[in-house]
């Protein structure tokens with residue numbers, strides 16, 4: 001949502017609280033596209049300080065993600081809080097792509113700020129449950145649902161190697 005902050009720019013110390021709900025289709029994360037399952041609820045308090053506008057925000061949403069271990073899709077709830085600076089104008093230091101600026105009409109597309117902070121708060125890996133057993137590396141079955149016998153095969157393979165070793169020994 002584009003937010004107009006002209007109202008608080010008149011005096012230092014002025015605050016404005018804005019709450020809204022928006023819907024993001026997807027977000028880029030680690031080369032993947034994550035889909036949103038629920039709308040994004042945003043609450044933001046903007047404060048006019050001398051140099052910048054400081055915004056303190058709370059964001060809640062639910063994403064559809066895939067478990068890193070078992071590949072099952074599951075809802076990932078996010079509830080984040082962050083603070084961000086919004087520069088009133090490009091100062092003598094010049095434009096910095098990592099900084100948010102007010103546009104000439106004193107507005108900011110706050111969704112861009114929200115999206116950035118959602119991405120910053122995502123985990124390295126999504127796991128559906130701490131106890132998720134994942135997929136069997138041999139047969140690919142979901143070990144949360146079924147228990148395969150592949151582990152015994154691994155053991156058998158080791159025995160086979162040992163057997164070959166002894167057989168080679170005999171040949172010499």
Ligand SMILES: [Zn+2]
Nearest residue numbers: 067070128132
């Ligand atoms: Zn899982």
Ligand SMILES: [Zn+2]
Nearest residue numbers: 136139148150
């Ligand atoms: Zn298996």
